[in-house]
Amino acid sequence: MDCTLQIFLDDRWVDCTEIELNGGLCQWNHLVEYAIEHPDAPVSLAEPVDLKIREARPLPAFLYDLVPQGAGRRFLLGELELPDGADADFPLIRAGAFNPVGRIRVAEAVEYFEAHVERHPDARGLPGLRIDDVVVRSEEFKERLFLHGMLGTGTTGVQGAAPKYLLTRDRAGLLHGDAVLPDADATQHFIAKLPRGNRPADEKVLRNEAAYMRVAAALDIRTHPELPTLHGDVLLIPRFDRVARNGQVARLHQESVASILGLTGFDLRPSLFEVVSGIRKVVSDPAAETLEFIKRDVLNLTMRNTDNHARNTALQLVEGRVQLTPLFDFAPMYLDPELIPRALRWYHPDTRIELTDWADVLAALRVPDRERRMLAGELRRFAGQIERLPDTMAEQGVDHDIIEFLTQYVDTQVRQLKALQPLEA
Ligand SMILES: Nc1ncnc2c1ncn2[C@@H]1O[C@H](COP(=O)(O)OP(=O)(O)OP(=O)(O)O)[C@@H](O)[C@H]1O
Ligand SMILES: [Mg+2]
Structure with missing residues (x-):
């Protein structure tokens, strides 16, 4: 099984790394053009950009940042009809890492996502949602997010145990599933985080997460200039791996x-x-x-x-x-x-x-x-x-x-x- 990584540089996705998994051994190497043209844009800060062929068992560490977790993982396992376990990590990356946090994605996962969108022609050109729609989590919201490439009840592009959605605000202030809104229309990117479960303590933890971040900011800990805001039981967290400016979106490593x-x-x-x-x-x-x-x-x-x-x-x-x-x-x-x-x-x-x-x-x-x-x-x-x-x-x-x-x-x-x-x- 193999896959190709892409990195977002100079406003476009560039093929950068080929990965092959064979009998429990994973080999990977960077592509010549990428290695020569972008020596300062590593796939991992722990690995230099060079032309060596590297090996790891079962997978190189940096790939685990791309493996869907939580609700997104469970949803994709169902779609792929796979039992959970370490053997599922690579297939999950090949299907789910079409829009992860950061600036690396998997080309095969983009194809998987595009096939999903094609099977749902109604997904095109839908108007965005207001934050209230997210809070109420109406039928319309669930359907919209499914169509908007969230592939189910949680997103596959962001890790962690709590259910989350990657949302992007357009010029009119409406929210869209992140993967479907073109960069030219994006003004701000968010993670919408829900309580981990439905016990009262879950809601209390999330509500206080907003206050905890304000405390950290007051103590001069490095925080995003825009702090998370709470809407009902939804914590809307501005993303720091994206910068939308002048109709372009920069993706940070x-x-x-x-x-x-x-x-x-x-x-x-x-x-x-x-x-x-x-x-x-x-x-x-x-x-x-x-x-x-x-x-x-x-x-x-x-x-x-x-x-x-x-x-x-x-x-x-x-x-x-x-x-x-x-x-x-x-x-x-x-x-x-x-x-x-x-x-x-x-x-x-x-x-x-x-x-x-x-x-x-x-x-x-x-x-x-x-x-x-x-x-x-x-x-x-x-x-x-x-x-x-x-x-x-x-x-x-x-x-x-x-x-x-x-x-x-x-x-x-x-x-x-x-x-x-x-x-x-
Ligand atoms: N503001 C942000 N901008 C960019 N990426 C973020 C931001 N906040 C979180 N992330 C990324 O999203 C991931 C999940 O977020 P977070 O850790 O808040 O979720 P969680 O479900 O509470 O995680 P855990 O399982 O650790 O409890 C983080 O590990 C980090 O990679
Ligand atoms: Mg976390």
């Missing part, structure tokens, strides 16, 4: 930390020290991104966003620079009925023992001492913002019972951060 670290599959748990060193290898400013990552983790610990798995942190290439994307999927996950313990932790690189104090984490970080001092100083300053967090959370609309529950975690973090010494100064 986006890649999960799991892919950067070469992790295959969906449930691998690297130590946060490995995550940091993986990030530092590819970003333009390692010191700044390390600080940003650690501040995000202080917030994860304080605000109990326990679901910090390796696909909930990603990198982007924007204006020639590689950096962490704006924050996403930041929510009071401790409330999730599925009881999600903190996924990734600081396991000491040598002893593998979990470190739970920032002084120990900073001491074990493999960074120059000058940088360690900078980190300690910045985190001590951050302690003041964490101390004021209960007020900030109240101002930004976090539920009161959540704020109350978090008091103990605020205290712990403030104590640890204030105690950071100007190490080895």
